Amino acid sequence: MKLKAYAKINLSLRVFDKRQDGYHDLESVMQSVSLCDYITLTLKDSGIEVVCNDPKVPLGKDNIAYRAAEAFLKAVSSKQKAPQQSSGQAVSGCRIHIEKNIPMAAGLAGGSADAAVVLWGLNAEFRMPNDELMKVASGVGSDVPFCLTGGTCLVKGRGEIVEKQEPWPKTY
Structure with a gap:
């Protein structure tokens, strides 16, 4: 399946005290934008493979999309012997092809967007409940x-609390 992984911008950002886990609490209004990477996700019998058109993008376990697939498949396999897609076929791996358009290290969440789309794509096949998917x-x-949520959202905590908002009016 070919999916779009949309970049995001922060419309506002407030940073609060450092937490016990080393992260800072924050409150931010985030907005998805039309700039996107294209992810082609293909299920396979075993293993996770990442390929990308940009040689600067890390592959393997250093890639956040890889880690997303790994975490999802681990969570699904803890609930059943072998993860099965909606067709009933057992699957424990995937191939992630990233066509990179979002600039790296630009604060646009390109890697996170790629990871979210991998989770969304895997979930379309394996149907994990939404609260569990958000935990992953x-x-x-x-x-x-x-x-994973997209649109306009108020984001709190270290990013784990996401509240959907009405879109802001266009100002251009």
């Missing part, structure tokens, strides 16, 4: 829960 997303990265 939170474990992968702070921006991943927002990227």
Whole structure:
């Protein structure tokens, strides 16, 4: 399946005290934007493989999309012997092809967006309950829960609390 992973911008950001886990509490209004990476997700019998058109993007366990797939498949396999897609076929791996358009390290959550789309795509096949999916997303990265939700959201905590908002009016 070919999916779009949308970048995000912070419309507002307040940073509060440092937490016990080393992160800062925050409150931010985040907005998805049209800039996106394209992710082609293919299920396979075993193993996780990441390929990308940009040689600067890390592959393997250093890639957040890889870690998202790994966390999702682990969570699903803890509930059943072998994860099965909706067709009933057992699957324990995937191939993630990233067509990178979102600039790296630009604060646009490109990697988190890629990870969120991988979670969304896997969930389309394996049907994990939404609260569990958001828990997996939170474990992968702070921006991943927002990227999974998209649109306009108020984000709190370290990013794990996501409240959908009405879109802001266009100002251009």
